[in-house]
Amino acid sequence: MAKKIQSLIAERGWGFVAVEIPDQHAFIGFVGLHIPKDTMPFSPCVEIGWRLAPQHWGKGYATEAANASLHYAFMHLGVEEVVSFTTVNNTGSQAVMKKLGMSYAYHFAHPDLDASDPLSEHVLYKISKAQWEVFTR
Ligand SMILES: CC(C)(COP(=O)(O)OP(=O)(O)OC[C@H]1O[C@@H](n2cnc3c(N)ncnc32)[C@H](O)[C@@H]1OP(=O)(O)O)[C@@H](O)C(=O)NCCC(=O)NCCS
Numbered sequence: 001m002a003k004k005i006q007s008l009i010a011e012r013g014w015g016f017v018a019v020e021i022p023d024q025h026a027f028i029g030f031v032g033l034h035i036p037k038d039t040m041p042f043s044p045c046v047e048i049g050w051r052l053a054p055q056h057w058g059k060g061y062a063t064e065a066a067n068a069s070l071h072y073a074f075m076h077l078g079v080e081e082v083v084s085f086t087t088v089n090n091t092g093s094q095a096v097m098k099k100l101g102m103s104y105a106y107h108f109a110h111p112d113l114d115a116s117d118p119l120s121e122h123v124l125y126k127i128s129k130a131q132w133e134v135f136t137r
Pocket of ligand 1: 049050051053056058062085086090096
């Protein structure tokens with residue numbers, strides 16, 4: 001996965017980036033921006049995503065790093081909207097989305113998963129640059 005992430009950063013100049021806690025842990029996971037595959041019902045789009053090691057959950061690190069990623073998307077990449085999605089039961093990830101000022105858009109079935117798969121049902125959240133500017137004012 002790290003190799004894939006590195007190759008996408010080499011290609012685009014941005015992507016998911018490593019998260020570290022200065023002077024404590026050199027690597028606790030990743031947060032950043034990605035272009036999901038074009039089979040997603042809301043593609044083309046720019047996604048924000050995250051995954052941290054469990055011992056570092058609940059300390060605000062995902063939200064802090066994701067806020068920096070949103071700033072980068074809107075102020076440096078010129079992106080007009082950022083989306084995020086997760087399974088309906090992933091309340092932790094949805095809590096991060098809400099803390100970033102993102103709004104629920106709709107439920108959808110993940111195109112890569114069979115409808116009978118318990119992880120199939122996903123939720124989409126979004127934030128536009130204009131909404132982000134109001135939220136962070
Ligand atoms: C989702 C994830 C990145 C959250 O990281 P985190 O650093 O714990 O998030 P934060 O500390 O910034 O939490 C932000 C808010 O979410 C809440 N939260 C975090 N985990 C939660 C959980 N499991 N259930 C409910 N709320 C949760 C926090 O309480 C916090 O809200 P608060 O400030 O009002 O208390 C982390 O749980 C993770 O890596 N999960 C596994 C990978 C994953 O699910 N990735 C997303 C796939 S789409």
